[in-house]
Amino acid sequence: MKIGIIGCGATGLSAGYTLSQKGHETVLYDTSESELGGIAGAVPIGRTYIDKFYRHIFTSDAEILSLIQEAGLNSEMMWIEPKNGMYIDGKLYPFTNPIDLIMFPAVGFISRIRMGLAVLSAKYVTDYKAMEGITAKEWLVKKAGKQSYDKIWSTLLHSKFDKDSDKVSGVWIWNKFKLRGSTRQNLNKESLGYLRGGFFQLYKKLAEIIKGNGGRFVFESVARISPEADGKIGIETARGYEVYDKVLFTAAADLLVQLCNFPNEYLEKVSKIKHKSNICMTLVADRQISDFYWVTIAERDSPFVLYIEHTNLVKDEAYDGKHIIYLSRYIDSSDPFFSASDEEIKRVFLSYLPKLFPGFSPKDASSWHIFRSVHSQPVVGLRYSDDVLPQETPIANLHLASMAQIYPEDRGQNYAVAKGISAAKKMIGE
Ligand SMILES: Cc1cc2nc3c(=O)[nH]c(=O)nc-3n(C[C@H](O)[C@H](O)[C@H](O)COP(=O)(O)OP(=O)(O)OC[C@H]3O[C@@H](n4cnc5c(N)ncnc54)[C@H](O)[C@@H]3O)c2cc1C
Numbered sequence: 250m251k252i253g254i255i256g257c258g259a260t261g262l263s264a265g266y267t268l269s270q271k272g273h274e275t276v277l278y279d280t281s282e283s284e285l286g287g288i289a290g291a292v293p294i295g296r297t298y299i300d301k302f303y304r305h306i307f308t309s310d311a312e313i314l315s316l317i318q319e320a321g322l323n324s325e326m327m328w329i330e331p332k333n334g335m336y337i338d339g340k341l342y343p344f345t346n347p348i349d350l351i352m353f354p355a356v357g358f359i360s361r362i363r364m365g366l367a368v369l370s371a372k373y374v375t376d377y378k379a380m381e382g383i384t385a386k387e388w389l390v391k392k393a394g395k396q397s398y399d400k401i402w403s404t405l406l407h408s409k410f411d412k413d414s415d416k417v418s419g420v421w422i423w424n425k426f427k428l429r430g431s432t433r434q435n436l437n438k439e440s441l442g443y444l445r446g447g448f449f450q451l452y453k454k455l456a457e458i459i460k461g462n463g464g465r466f467v468f469e470s471v472a473r474i475s476p477e478a479d480g481k482i483g484i485e486t487a488r489g490y491e492v493y494d495k496v497l498f499t500a501a502a503d504l505l506v507q508l509c510n511f512p513n514e515y516l517e518k519v520s521k522i523k524h525k526s527n528i529c530m531t532l533v534a535d536r537q538i539s540d541f542y543w544v545t546i547a548e549r550d551s552p553f554v555l556y557i558e559h560t561n562l563v564k565d566e567a568y569d570g571k572h573i574i575y576l577s578r579y580i581d582s583s584d585p586f587f588s589a590s591d592e593e594i595k596r597v598f599l600s601y602l603p604k605l606f607p608g609f610s611p612k613d614a615s616s617w618h619i620f621r622s623v624h625s626q627p628v629v630g631l632r633y634s635d636d637v638l639p640q641e642t643p644i645a646n647l648h649l650a651s652m653a654q655i656y657p658e659d660r661g662q663n664y665a666v667a668k669g670i671s672a673a674k675k676m677i678g679e
Pocket of ligand 1: 288
Protein backbone atom coordinates (compact mmCIF):
# COMPACT_ATOMS: atom_id res chain seq x y z
CA MET A 250 0.00 0.00 0.00
CA LYS A 251 1.11 3.59 -0.56
CA ILE A 252 0.57 5.56 2.65
CA GLY A 253 1.09 9.26 3.37
CA ILE A 254 1.75 10.40 6.92
CA ILE A 255 1.35 14.04 7.91
CA GLY A 256 3.52 14.99 10.89
CA CYS A 257 7.04 13.83 11.77
CA GLY A 258 6.59 13.88 15.55
CA ALA A 259 6.70 10.78 17.75
CA THR A 260 3.34 9.55 16.40
CA GLY A 261 4.07 10.05 12.70
CA LEU A 262 7.59 8.60 12.83
CA SER A 263 6.47 5.55 14.82
CA ALA A 264 3.70 4.96 12.27
CA GLY A 265 6.13 5.49 9.38
CA TYR A 266 8.65 3.12 10.93
CA THR A 267 6.00 0.41 11.40
CA LEU A 268 4.66 0.72 7.85
CA SER A 269 8.01 0.92 6.11
CA GLN A 270 9.33 -2.10 8.08
CA LYS A 271 6.39 -4.03 6.71
CA GLY A 272 7.22 -3.07 3.14
CA HIS A 273 4.61 -0.37 2.54
CA GLU A 274 5.51 2.64 0.43
CA THR A 275 5.65 5.40 3.04
CA VAL A 276 5.92 9.15 2.57
CA LEU A 277 6.12 11.47 5.59
CA TYR A 278 5.36 15.19 5.57
CA ASP A 279 6.29 17.97 7.97
CA THR A 280 6.54 21.72 7.66
CA SER A 281 10.35 21.76 7.71
CA GLU A 282 13.28 19.47 8.45
CA SER A 283 13.85 21.29 11.75
CA GLU A 284 10.43 19.95 12.86
CA LEU A 285 11.69 16.33 12.84
CA GLY A 286 10.54 14.99 16.22
CA GLY A 287 7.67 17.55 16.38
CA ILE A 288 7.35 18.92 19.90
CA ALA A 289 9.89 16.29 20.94
CA GLY A 290 12.41 17.86 18.56
CA ALA A 291 15.75 19.34 19.57
CA VAL A 292 18.26 22.09 18.92
CA PRO A 293 22.06 21.78 18.88
CA ILE A 294 24.06 22.64 21.98
CA GLY A 295 27.79 22.14 22.47
CA ARG A 296 28.65 18.89 20.68
CA THR A 297 25.15 17.44 21.01
CA TYR A 298 21.42 18.26 21.05
CA ILE A 299 18.99 19.39 23.68
CA ASP A 300 15.20 18.98 23.59
CA LYS A 301 13.25 22.13 22.72
CA PHE A 302 10.90 21.28 25.59
CA TYR A 303 12.18 19.50 28.74
CA ARG A 304 11.75 15.77 28.63
CA HIS A 305 12.14 12.52 30.52
CA ILE A 306 10.41 9.16 30.49
CA PHE A 307 9.28 6.76 33.17
CA THR A 308 10.24 3.17 33.93
CA SER A 309 6.68 2.17 32.99
CA ASP A 310 6.95 3.66 29.46
CA ALA A 311 7.18 0.25 27.82
CA GLU A 312 6.31 1.22 24.22
CA ILE A 313 8.99 3.86 23.75
CA LEU A 314 11.55 1.75 25.59
CA SER A 315 10.95 -1.15 23.26
CA LEU A 316 11.23 1.18 20.22
CA ILE A 317 14.50 2.58 21.61
CA GLN A 318 15.76 -0.99 21.86
CA GLU A 319 14.62 -1.88 18.33
CA ALA A 320 16.36 1.26 17.03
CA GLY A 321 19.61 0.04 18.66
CA LEU A 322 19.82 2.94 21.12
CA ASN A 323 19.41 1.04 24.37
CA SER A 324 22.98 1.75 25.45
CA GLU A 325 22.20 5.48 25.29
CA MET A 326 19.36 5.27 27.84
CA MET A 327 20.21 6.71 31.23
CA TRP A 328 18.20 6.22 34.43
CA ILE A 329 18.63 8.82 37.11
CA GLU A 330 17.14 9.49 40.56
CA PRO A 331 16.59 13.24 40.55
CA LYS A 332 16.10 15.71 43.36
CA ASN A 333 12.76 17.52 43.07
CA GLY A 334 11.32 20.48 44.91
CA MET A 335 8.27 22.63 45.45
CA TYR A 336 8.26 26.41 45.74
CA ILE A 337 5.39 27.52 47.96
CA ASP A 338 4.80 30.35 50.46
CA GLY A 339 7.94 32.03 49.17
CA LYS A 340 10.18 29.07 50.07
CA LEU A 341 11.74 26.19 48.22
CA TYR A 342 11.30 22.75 49.79
CA PRO A 343 12.73 19.38 48.71
CA PHE A 344 9.88 17.21 47.42
CA THR A 345 11.35 13.91 46.27
CA ASN A 346 10.58 11.18 48.78
CA PRO A 347 8.22 10.30 51.64
CA ILE A 348 10.54 11.93 54.21
CA ASP A 349 10.31 15.23 52.27
CA LEU A 350 6.53 14.88 52.27
CA ILE A 351 6.40 14.21 56.01
CA MET A 352 8.64 17.22 56.69
CA PHE A 353 6.74 19.48 54.23
CA PRO A 354 5.41 22.35 56.35
CA ALA A 355 3.01 23.99 53.87
CA VAL A 356 0.09 21.76 54.93
CA GLY A 357 -0.80 19.95 58.18
CA PHE A 358 0.47 16.47 59.04
CA ILE A 359 -2.82 14.69 58.25
CA SER A 360 -2.93 16.39 54.84
CA ARG A 361 0.61 15.23 54.10
CA ILE A 362 -0.26 11.63 54.94
CA ARG A 363 -3.41 11.83 52.81
CA MET A 364 -1.42 13.23 49.87
CA GLY A 365 1.09 10.38 50.12
CA LEU A 366 -1.67 7.78 50.31
CA ALA A 367 -3.47 9.34 47.32
CA VAL A 368 -0.32 8.89 45.18
CA LEU A 369 0.35 5.37 46.41
CA SER A 370 -3.22 4.12 46.10
CA ALA A 371 -3.76 5.56 42.59
CA LYS A 372 -1.93 2.68 40.90
CA TYR A 373 -4.36 0.16 42.38
CA VAL A 374 -7.40 1.89 40.85
CA THR A 375 -8.29 0.25 37.54
CA ASP A 376 -11.85 1.42 36.84
CA TYR A 377 -11.29 4.92 35.50
CA LYS A 378 -14.87 5.08 34.16
CA ALA A 379 -16.10 5.57 37.72
CA MET A 380 -14.04 8.80 37.88
CA GLU A 381 -15.18 10.25 34.57
CA GLY A 382 -18.09 12.15 36.13
CA ILE A 383 -16.11 13.87 38.89
CA THR A 384 -13.75 16.78 38.54
CA ALA A 385 -10.07 16.71 39.46
CA LYS A 386 -10.95 19.13 42.24
CA GLU A 387 -13.58 16.76 43.70
CA TRP A 388 -11.21 13.81 43.39
CA LEU A 389 -8.35 15.67 45.06
CA VAL A 390 -10.49 16.99 47.91
CA LYS A 391 -11.83 13.48 48.51
CA LYS A 392 -8.45 11.74 48.36
CA ALA A 393 -5.94 14.32 49.62
CA GLY A 394 -8.18 16.64 51.64
CA LYS A 395 -9.42 20.20 51.26
CA GLN A 396 -6.41 21.81 52.91
CA SER A 397 -3.90 20.41 50.44
CA TYR A 398 -6.28 21.11 47.55
CA ASP A 399 -6.67 24.77 48.54
CA LYS A 400 -3.00 25.22 49.31
CA ILE A 401 -1.32 23.24 46.54
CA TRP A 402 -3.43 21.44 43.97
CA SER A 403 -5.79 24.27 43.02
CA THR A 404 -2.76 26.40 42.12
CA LEU A 405 -1.12 23.59 40.18
CA LEU A 406 -4.29 22.74 38.26
CA HIS A 407 -4.75 26.41 37.52
CA SER A 408 -1.20 26.75 36.29
CA LYS A 409 -1.68 23.87 33.85
CA PHE A 410 -5.27 24.48 32.72
CA ASP A 411 -5.84 28.13 33.59
CA LYS A 412 -9.54 29.07 33.22
CA ASP A 413 -10.39 25.45 32.35
CA SER A 414 -8.95 24.04 35.58
CA ASP A 415 -12.36 23.49 37.24
CA LYS A 416 -13.50 21.45 34.22
CA VAL A 417 -10.62 18.94 34.33
CA SER A 418 -11.71 15.39 35.01
CA GLY A 419 -10.69 13.26 38.01
CA VAL A 420 -9.32 10.76 35.47
CA TRP A 421 -6.56 13.17 34.46
CA ILE A 422 -5.21 13.76 37.97
CA TRP A 423 -5.65 10.09 38.96
CA ASN A 424 -3.47 9.20 35.99
CA LYS A 425 -0.75 11.66 37.02
CA PHE A 426 -0.69 10.20 40.54
CA LYS A 427 -0.73 6.67 39.13
CA LEU A 428 2.23 7.40 36.85
CA ARG A 429 4.32 8.93 39.63
CA GLY A 430 3.44 6.08 42.01
CA SER A 431 4.40 3.43 39.46
CA THR A 432 7.84 4.89 38.64
CA ARG A 433 9.06 4.11 42.14
CA GLN A 434 10.80 0.77 42.58
CA ASN A 435 10.55 1.45 46.27
CA LEU A 436 8.91 4.28 48.16
CA ASN A 437 12.09 6.27 48.44
CA LYS A 438 13.32 6.22 44.88
CA GLU A 439 11.94 7.49 41.60
CA SER A 440 13.95 6.82 38.43
CA LEU A 441 13.55 9.01 35.38
CA GLY A 442 14.89 8.07 31.97
CA TYR A 443 16.70 10.18 29.39
CA LEU A 444 18.18 9.32 26.02
CA ARG A 445 21.69 10.72 25.60
CA GLY A 446 21.61 13.54 23.06
CA GLY A 447 17.85 14.00 23.58
CA PHE A 448 14.92 11.87 22.47
CA PHE A 449 15.52 13.53 19.11
CA GLN A 450 18.18 10.80 18.65
CA LEU A 451 15.39 8.24 18.51
CA TYR A 452 13.41 10.27 15.99
CA LYS A 453 16.50 10.89 13.85
CA LYS A 454 17.22 7.15 13.89
CA LEU A 455 13.64 6.26 12.96
CA ALA A 456 13.88 8.68 10.01
CA GLU A 457 17.10 6.93 8.89
CA ILE A 458 15.47 3.50 9.15
CA ILE A 459 12.40 4.71 7.22
CA LYS A 460 14.67 6.07 4.45
CA GLY A 461 16.64 2.80 4.47
CA ASN A 462 13.33 0.98 3.94
CA GLY A 463 12.65 3.11 0.86
CA GLY A 464 10.45 5.69 2.62
CA ARG A 465 10.55 9.38 1.69
CA PHE A 466 10.26 12.71 3.50
CA VAL A 467 8.67 15.88 2.13
CA PHE A 468 9.52 18.93 4.22
CA GLU A 469 6.74 21.26 3.15
CA SER A 470 3.53 22.30 4.87
CA VAL A 471 0.53 20.28 3.71
CA ALA A 472 -1.88 22.84 2.26
CA ARG A 473 -4.77 20.57 1.25
CA ILE A 474 -5.99 17.00 1.62
CA SER A 475 -8.29 15.91 -1.20
CA PRO A 476 -10.38 12.73 -1.31
CA GLU A 477 -10.36 11.35 -4.87
CA ALA A 478 -13.35 9.73 -6.59
CA ASP A 479 -11.74 6.26 -6.40
CA GLY A 480 -11.34 6.46 -2.59
CA LYS A 481 -7.68 7.46 -2.71
CA ILE A 482 -6.44 10.55 -0.88
CA GLY A 483 -4.36 13.35 -2.38
CA ILE A 484 -1.89 15.48 -0.45
CA GLU A 485 -1.02 18.92 -1.78
CA THR A 486 2.05 20.94 -0.86
CA ALA A 487 3.97 23.76 -2.54
CA ARG A 488 6.03 20.96 -4.16
CA GLY A 489 3.10 19.28 -5.85
CA TYR A 490 0.28 16.78 -5.48
CA GLU A 491 0.66 13.11 -4.64
CA VAL A 492 -2.03 10.45 -4.29
CA TYR A 493 -2.11 7.73 -1.59
CA ASP A 494 -4.17 4.65 -0.81
CA LYS A 495 -4.42 5.89 2.78
CA VAL A 496 -3.34 8.95 4.74
CA LEU A 497 -2.64 9.33 8.46
CA PHE A 498 -2.80 12.81 9.99
CA THR A 499 -0.90 13.04 13.30
CA ALA A 500 -1.29 16.67 14.40
CA ALA A 501 -4.30 18.16 16.22
CA ALA A 502 -7.76 17.60 14.73
CA ASP A 503 -8.46 21.34 14.53
CA LEU A 504 -5.54 21.56 12.06
CA LEU A 505 -6.89 18.61 10.06
CA VAL A 506 -10.29 20.22 9.51
CA GLN A 507 -8.59 23.25 7.96
CA LEU A 508 -7.16 21.06 5.21
CA CYS A 509 -10.24 19.25 3.99
CA ASN A 510 -14.06 19.55 3.92
CA PHE A 511 -15.81 17.60 6.67
CA PRO A 512 -19.48 17.20 7.64
CA ASN A 513 -20.78 19.65 10.29
CA GLU A 514 -21.29 16.88 12.83
CA TYR A 515 -17.55 16.10 12.73
CA LEU A 516 -16.61 19.78 12.89
CA GLU A 517 -18.76 20.12 16.00
CA LYS A 518 -16.96 17.18 17.66
CA VAL A 519 -13.57 18.64 16.77
CA SER A 520 -14.56 22.04 18.19
CA LYS A 521 -15.14 20.42 21.61
CA ILE A 522 -11.48 19.45 21.89
CA LYS A 523 -9.37 22.11 23.53
CA HIS A 524 -5.64 22.30 24.06
CA LYS A 525 -3.50 24.41 26.33
CA SER A 526 -0.41 25.90 24.77
CA ASN A 527 3.06 26.09 26.24
CA ILE A 528 5.82 28.65 26.39
CA CYS A 529 9.16 27.15 27.27
CA MET A 530 12.27 29.19 27.86
CA THR A 531 15.61 27.41 27.64
CA LEU A 532 18.43 29.10 29.50
CA VAL A 533 22.02 28.16 28.99
CA ALA A 534 24.12 29.13 32.00
CA ASP A 535 27.83 28.93 32.73
CA ARG A 536 27.22 27.79 36.29
CA GLN A 537 24.91 25.45 38.18
CA ILE A 538 21.98 27.45 39.56
CA SER A 539 20.61 24.87 42.02
CA ASP A 540 20.88 21.17 42.82
CA PHE A 541 17.21 20.53 41.95
CA TYR A 542 16.11 18.86 38.73
CA TRP A 543 12.38 19.64 38.85
CA VAL A 544 10.78 22.39 40.89
CA THR A 545 7.00 22.84 40.84
CA ILE A 546 5.94 26.39 41.56
CA ALA A 547 2.76 26.54 43.65
CA GLU A 548 2.46 30.33 43.66
CA ARG A 549 -0.28 32.09 41.70
CA ASP A 550 1.88 35.15 40.96
CA SER A 551 4.63 33.13 39.26
CA PRO A 552 4.89 33.65 35.49
CA PHE A 553 6.05 30.00 35.07
CA VAL A 554 4.93 26.78 36.73
CA LEU A 555 8.04 24.65 36.36
CA TYR A 556 11.74 25.23 36.88
CA ILE A 557 13.73 22.37 35.41
CA GLU A 558 17.50 22.27 35.73
CA HIS A 559 18.08 19.58 33.12
CA THR A 560 21.81 19.27 33.84
CA ASN A 561 20.98 18.10 37.36
CA LEU A 562 19.28 15.09 35.76
CA VAL A 563 21.70 14.53 32.90
CA LYS A 564 25.43 15.07 33.09
CA ASP A 565 26.83 14.95 29.60
CA GLU A 566 30.32 16.10 28.70
CA ALA A 567 29.01 16.95 25.25
CA TYR A 568 27.24 19.99 26.77
CA ASP A 569 30.76 21.46 27.06
CA GLY A 570 30.27 22.49 30.69
CA LYS A 571 27.04 24.42 30.03
CA HIS A 572 24.09 24.21 32.43
CA ILE A 573 20.64 23.94 30.89
CA ILE A 574 17.51 25.24 32.54
CA TYR A 575 13.91 25.26 31.32
CA LEU A 576 11.16 27.57 32.56
CA SER A 577 7.73 26.38 31.47
CA ARG A 578 4.32 28.01 31.39
CA TYR A 579 1.00 26.58 30.15
CA ILE A 580 -1.32 29.18 28.70
CA ASP A 581 -4.19 29.73 26.25
CA SER A 582 -2.87 30.54 22.78
CA SER A 583 -5.35 33.46 22.72
CA ASP A 584 -3.64 35.01 25.80
CA PRO A 585 -1.60 38.04 24.66
CA PHE A 586 1.39 36.75 26.66
CA PHE A 587 1.60 33.73 24.34
CA SER A 588 2.33 36.11 21.45
CA ALA A 589 4.48 38.51 23.47
CA SER A 590 7.95 39.12 22.09
CA ASP A 591 10.70 36.71 23.12
CA GLU A 592 12.43 39.61 24.89
CA GLU A 593 9.30 40.36 26.92
CA ILE A 594 8.86 36.72 27.95
CA LYS A 595 12.51 36.56 28.94
CA ARG A 596 12.18 39.76 30.98
CA VAL A 597 9.08 38.50 32.85
CA PHE A 598 10.48 35.00 33.51
CA LEU A 599 13.93 36.14 34.59
CA SER A 600 12.60 38.84 36.89
CA TYR A 601 10.84 36.11 38.95
CA LEU A 602 13.69 33.61 39.06
CA PRO A 603 15.68 35.33 41.86
CA LYS A 604 12.69 34.68 44.16
CA LEU A 605 13.47 30.98 43.88
CA PHE A 606 17.23 31.35 43.75
CA PRO A 607 18.33 34.67 45.24
CA GLY A 608 21.85 34.13 43.86
CA PHE A 609 20.54 34.04 40.28
CA SER A 610 21.27 37.04 38.09
CA PRO A 611 20.06 37.42 34.46
CA LYS A 612 23.78 37.74 33.66
CA ASP A 613 24.08 34.01 34.51
CA ALA A 614 22.25 33.23 31.28
CA SER A 615 24.82 33.10 28.49
CA SER A 616 22.16 32.32 25.89
CA TRP A 617 18.45 31.59 25.76
CA HIS A 618 15.64 30.51 23.43
CA ILE A 619 11.88 30.73 23.65
CA PHE A 620 9.86 27.86 22.16
CA ARG A 621 6.08 27.92 21.83
CA SER A 622 3.76 25.02 21.17
CA VAL A 623 0.07 25.65 20.50
CA HIS A 624 -1.16 22.08 20.99
CA SER A 625 0.63 21.11 24.19
CA GLN A 626 -1.89 19.64 26.59
CA PRO A 627 -5.41 18.47 25.76
CA VAL A 628 -8.01 19.68 28.26
CA VAL A 629 -9.39 16.40 29.58
CA GLY A 630 -12.88 17.31 30.72
CA LEU A 631 -15.67 15.32 32.34
CA ARG A 632 -16.74 12.16 30.46
CA TYR A 633 -13.91 12.77 28.02
CA SER A 634 -14.32 9.28 26.56
CA ASP A 635 -17.42 10.65 24.76
CA ASP A 636 -15.25 13.34 23.11
CA VAL A 637 -12.34 11.19 21.97
CA LEU A 638 -12.34 11.09 18.18
CA PRO A 639 -12.03 7.71 16.49
CA GLN A 640 -9.03 6.94 14.26
CA GLU A 641 -11.29 6.77 11.20
CA THR A 642 -12.51 10.16 10.02
CA PRO A 643 -15.74 10.61 8.02
CA ILE A 644 -13.53 10.52 4.90
CA ALA A 645 -12.71 6.95 3.90
CA ASN A 646 -9.00 6.16 4.03
CA LEU A 647 -8.14 9.36 5.92
CA HIS A 648 -7.12 8.51 9.48
CA LEU A 649 -6.31 10.58 12.56
CA ALA A 650 -3.86 9.70 15.36
CA SER A 651 -3.23 12.66 17.64
CA MET A 652 -2.41 13.65 21.20
CA ALA A 653 -6.01 14.40 22.22
CA GLN A 654 -7.04 10.80 21.42
CA ILE A 655 -4.75 9.45 24.13
CA TYR A 656 -7.03 8.47 26.96
CA PRO A 657 -7.36 7.55 29.81
CA GLU A 658 -3.56 8.07 29.82
CA ASP A 659 -2.29 11.59 29.29
CA ARG A 660 -0.12 12.85 26.43
CA GLY A 661 3.49 11.71 26.44
CA GLN A 662 6.03 10.26 24.01
CA ASN A 663 5.30 6.71 25.15
CA TYR A 664 1.64 6.99 24.23
CA ALA A 665 2.42 8.87 21.02
CA VAL A 666 4.67 5.96 19.97
CA ALA A 667 1.97 3.44 20.95
CA LYS A 668 -0.66 5.42 19.03
CA GLY A 669 1.51 5.71 15.93
CA ILE A 670 2.23 1.97 15.89
CA SER A 671 -1.37 0.92 16.53
CA ALA A 672 -2.75 3.42 13.99
CA ALA A 673 -0.36 2.09 11.34
CA LYS A 674 -1.35 -1.51 12.04
CA LYS A 675 -5.03 -0.66 11.89
CA MET A 676 -4.57 1.03 8.50
CA ILE A 677 -3.11 -2.12 7.02
CA GLY A 678 -5.73 -4.34 8.63
CA GLU A 679 -3.55 -5.90 11.34
C1 LIG B 1 6.06 21.36 27.40
C2 LIG B 1 5.95 19.90 27.13
C3 LIG B 1 6.66 19.01 27.90
C4 LIG B 1 6.57 17.64 27.67
N1 LIG B 1 7.30 16.79 28.43
C5 LIG B 1 7.28 15.48 28.15
C6 LIG B 1 8.11 14.59 28.86
O1 LIG B 1 8.86 14.99 29.76
N2 LIG B 1 8.09 13.27 28.53
C7 LIG B 1 7.27 12.79 27.52
O2 LIG B 1 7.31 11.59 27.24
N3 LIG B 1 6.45 13.61 26.85
C8 LIG B 1 6.43 14.92 27.12
N4 LIG B 1 5.63 15.78 26.42
C9 LIG B 1 4.65 15.22 25.47
C10 LIG B 1 5.26 14.73 24.17
O3 LIG B 1 6.21 15.66 23.71
C11 LIG B 1 4.15 14.56 23.15
O4 LIG B 1 3.15 13.72 23.67
C12 LIG B 1 4.64 13.95 21.83
O5 LIG B 1 5.89 14.47 21.45
C13 LIG B 1 3.58 14.24 20.77
O6 LIG B 1 4.00 13.78 19.52
P1 LIG B 1 3.02 13.83 18.28
O7 LIG B 1 3.72 13.23 17.14
O8 LIG B 1 1.70 13.24 18.64
O9 LIG B 1 2.71 15.38 18.01
P2 LIG B 1 3.70 16.53 17.50
O10 LIG B 1 5.03 16.38 18.05
O11 LIG B 1 2.95 17.80 17.75
O12 LIG B 1 3.78 16.28 15.91
C14 LIG B 1 2.86 16.76 14.99
C15 LIG B 1 3.64 17.24 13.77
O13 LIG B 1 2.70 17.58 12.74
C16 LIG B 1 3.27 18.63 11.99
N5 LIG B 1 2.23 19.31 11.22
C17 LIG B 1 1.13 19.96 11.68
N6 LIG B 1 0.44 20.47 10.66
C18 LIG B 1 1.11 20.14 9.52
C19 LIG B 1 0.90 20.40 8.13
N7 LIG B 1 -0.15 21.11 7.69
N8 LIG B 1 1.79 19.94 7.24
C20 LIG B 1 2.87 19.21 7.64
N9 LIG B 1 3.12 18.93 8.95
C21 LIG B 1 2.25 19.39 9.87
C22 LIG B 1 3.90 19.52 13.07
O14 LIG B 1 4.89 20.39 12.52
C23 LIG B 1 4.46 18.49 14.04
O15 LIG B 1 5.83 18.22 13.79
C24 LIG B 1 5.71 17.16 26.64
C25 LIG B 1 5.00 18.06 25.85
C26 LIG B 1 5.11 19.41 26.10
C27 LIG B 1 4.33 20.38 25.25
